[in-house]
Amino acid sequence: MSRLILDLLLRATAETLEMVLASGLLAVIGGLPLAVLMMLTGPSGLCRMPWLSRPLGLLIDAVRAVPFIILLVLLIPFTRYVVGTSLGTTAAIVPLAIAAIPYFARIAEVSLREVDPGLIDAVRAMGGTRWMVVRYVLLPESLPGLISGFTVTLVTLVGASAMAGAIGAGGLGDLAIRYGYQRFNTPVMLGVVLVLIVLVTGLQALGNVCSRTARHGSR
Amino acid sequence: MSLLAVEQISRQFGGQTALQDISFTVERGDSLGIIGRSGAGKSTLLRCLNGLERPDSGRILFEGEDLAAVPDNRLVMLRRKIGFVFQHFNLLSSRTVASNIALPLEITGAPAPQRKKRVAELLDLVGLSDHASKYPALLSGGQKQRVGIARALAANPALLLCDEATSALDPETTSSILKLLSDINHNLGLTLVFITHEMDVVRQLGRHVVVLEHGRIIARGTPDSVLQNDPPLRLPSGLSPTARAGDHTVLRLTLDTQALIAPLLADSAAQATVLDAQARQTGGTQTLEALVQLSTSTPDALSLLQATAQSVEVIGYVPSDT
Ligand SMILES: Nc1ncnc2c1ncn2[C@@H]1O[C@H](COP(=O)(O)OP(=O)(O)OP(=O)(O)O)[C@@H](O)[C@H]1O
Ligand SMILES: [Mg+2]
Numbered sequence: 160m161s162r163l164i165l166d167l168l169l170r171a172t173a174e175t176l177e178m179v180l181a182s183g184l185l186a187v188i189g190g191l192p193l194a195v196l197m198m199l200t201g202p203s204g205l206c207r208m209p210w211l212s213r214p215l216g217l218l219i220d221a222v223r224a225v226p227f228i229i230l231l232v233l234l235i236p237f238t239r240y241v242v243g244t245s246l247g248t249t250a251a252i253v254p255l256a257i258a259a260i261p262y263f264a265r266i267a268e269v270s271l272r273e274v275d276p277g278l279i280d281a282v283r284a285m286g287g288t289r290w291m292v293v294r295y296v297l298l299p300e301s302l303p304g305l306i307s308g309f310t311v312t313l314v315t316l317v318g319a320s321a322m323a324g325a326i327g328a329g330g331l332g333d334l335a336i337r338y339g340y341q342r343f344n345t346p347v348m349l350g351v352v353l354v355l356i357v358l359v360t361g362l363q364a365l366g367n368v369c370s371r372t373a374r375h376g377s378r
Numbered sequence: 379m380s381l382l383a384v385e386q387i388s389r390q391f392g393g394q395t396a397l398q399d400i401s402f403t404v405e406r407g408d409s410l411g412i413i414g415r416s417g418a419g420k421s422t423l424l425r426c427l428n429g430l431e432r433p434d435s436g437r438i439l440f441e442g443e444d445l446a447a448v449p450d451n452r453l454v455m456l457r458r459k460i461g462f463v464f465q466h467f468n469l470l471s472s473r474t475v476a477s478n479i480a481l482p483l484e485i486t487g488a489p490a491p492q493r494k495k496r497v498a499e500l501l502d503l504v505g506l507s508d509h510a511s512k513y514p515a516l517l518s519g520g521q522k523q524r525v526g527i528a529r530a531l532a533a534n535p536a537l538l539l540c541d542e543a544t545s546a547l548d549p550e551t552t553s554s555i556l557k558l559l560s561d562i563n564h565n566l567g568l569t570l571v572f573i574t575h576e577m578d579v580v581r582q583l584g585r586h587v588v589v590l591e592h593g594r595i596i597a598r599g600t601p602d603s604v605l606q607n608d609p610p611l612r613l614p615s616g617l618s619p620t621a622r623a624g625d626h627t628v629l630r631l632t633l634d635t636q637a638l639i640a641p642l643l644a645d646s647a648a649q650a651t652v653l654d655a656q657a658r659q660t661g662g663t664q665t666l667e668a669l670v671q672l673s674t675s676t677p678d679a680l681s682l683l684q685a686t687a688q689s690v691e692v693i694g695y696v697p698s699d700t
Binding site: 208275277278280281282283284285286287288291295296298300302373375376377 | 428431454455456457458460462464466468469470471473481482485486513514515516518529533663
């Protein structure tokens with residue numbers, strides 16, 4: 160019995176980690192360039208383009224406004240088109256990533272905007288191009304903030320991935336609902352909650368360490 | 379050809395004038411101080427000199443190329459020949475001291491061995507060789523500014539701009555930074571344009587000075603000539619360093635007040651000593667108000683003075699030995 164629970168928990172943890180890390184990675188790949196674009200084309204940016212930054216900001220916020228469970232359903236055709244099925248762990252990564260990209264984009268944008276404008280001036284005064292400003296100033300200087308923001312995104316994804324259980328995505332949330340909520344299997348439910356607590360606090364602690372290391376004693 | 383020739387530049391920020399009709403030239407190896415009150419437009423002017431800010435009108439000729447008119451990609455290349463030192467250092471916290479100094483060389487695309495050699499030279503010049511691998515957060519203000527200066531010198535610029543490089547530092551650190559800047563100017567022959575609001579800095583570092591007020595140059599000259607005049611003389615607007623056809627000449631005279639007044643008493647036995655004098659602007663006329671001590675108060679001396687002076691008033695008497 161406890162052997163079985165352990166097996167279930169291990170498999171579910173692996174599925175959750177797969178969903179969270181894959182969609183987290185996609186959130187950075189998609190969200191970071193969006194954040195840089197928003198910052199550069201925004202009102203005080205280096206290449207002001209309101210015709211681009213405004214609609215982009217609107218789109219980002221529109222996606223963030225849709226409750227995740229609705230997004231999950233809305234995206235079923237798209238998910239089926241991308242991964243061939245709308246069920247299972249891999250399929251859940253698509254809506255999770257779509258939700259996480261604008262989420263992380265906004266968080267990353269805040270970090271980028273917090274970079275001291277004097278540093279941008281410094282690199283421009285040296286004869287740096289706009290790309291060099293991004294490469295030498297914006298990204299490295301906001302790295303501690305970006306890492307913290309990424310940690311928050313991952314933790315949010317842990318919660319969201321539980322909802323993806325609704326489309327049979329598996330993972331810890333799915334396990335908790337099927338065994339704990341539907342069958343009143345308290346040991347499994349408690350086990351899931353325990354693993355989730357360990358997972359979230361572990362992610363947060365790791366994120367804090369990385370962020371502090373990247374800070375190099377400043378602030 | 380001057381290294382830098384600023385010709386009648388103006389800049390407005392939303393209807394508010396930050397710079398108006400500014401002209402001056404800077405020769406190679408020269409050092410020019412820009413002084414003026416807070417909000418006078420000093421930083422705006424300096425930022426125009428490396429194109430961080432574009433003037434609304436006028437020309438800024440750097441080695442003959444107009445910074446106000448060149449396209450962006452050319453401006454980026456020209457900036458690589460102009461170093462900039464900031465009041466608040468603006469060092470990248472993500473890079474070590476050595477790597478901060480190397481950044482301008484990475485930007486110009488210098489190969490790694492050459493970068494390393496140059497960084498070592500500069501660390502030596504500013505006396506920070508022991509701190510090469512530290513991050514800026516661990517340095518004192520003075521050390522940070524040394525890194526700022528080394529970084530500004532890294533790409534061998536033709537011109538060094540300093541915006542209040544010492545304003546965030548204590549007096550002792552200030553004098554060591556000033557010494558460094560003055561060595562760079564004298565020994566390396568690097569042209570310097572700096573902003574300050576401290577007279578001592580101008581005296582130590584400047585060979586020429588311009589005084590800015592409300593976006594205009596109200597005085598210019600050597601530190602001695604400018605700082606003596608307190609308040610400085612008001613220069614006419616539209617003053618240009620070069621003469622155009624039909625121009626009038628503007629010059630600065632220094633007159634001995636004693637020599638001005640003595641001839642008035644040539645026909646009298648009385649001796650006049652000027653105790654104090656001050657130029658005054660009353661309506662449209664310039665007057666000189668002088669406090670004069672006469673050796674004998676003979677009536678003829680007084681009437682001689684009254685004949686020329688606008689007013690004469692006897693205000694008291696002092697013993698002859700004063
Ligand atoms: N980017 C800007 N937008 C709007 N107004 C500006 C901007 N930069 C400067 N100004 C205005 O231009 C004027 C001159 O500013 P500037 O910073 O050049 O003065 P400053 O002489 O350097 O003063 P301080 O000694 O305080 O540094 C000020 O009135 C300021 O408010
Ligand atoms: Mg200023």
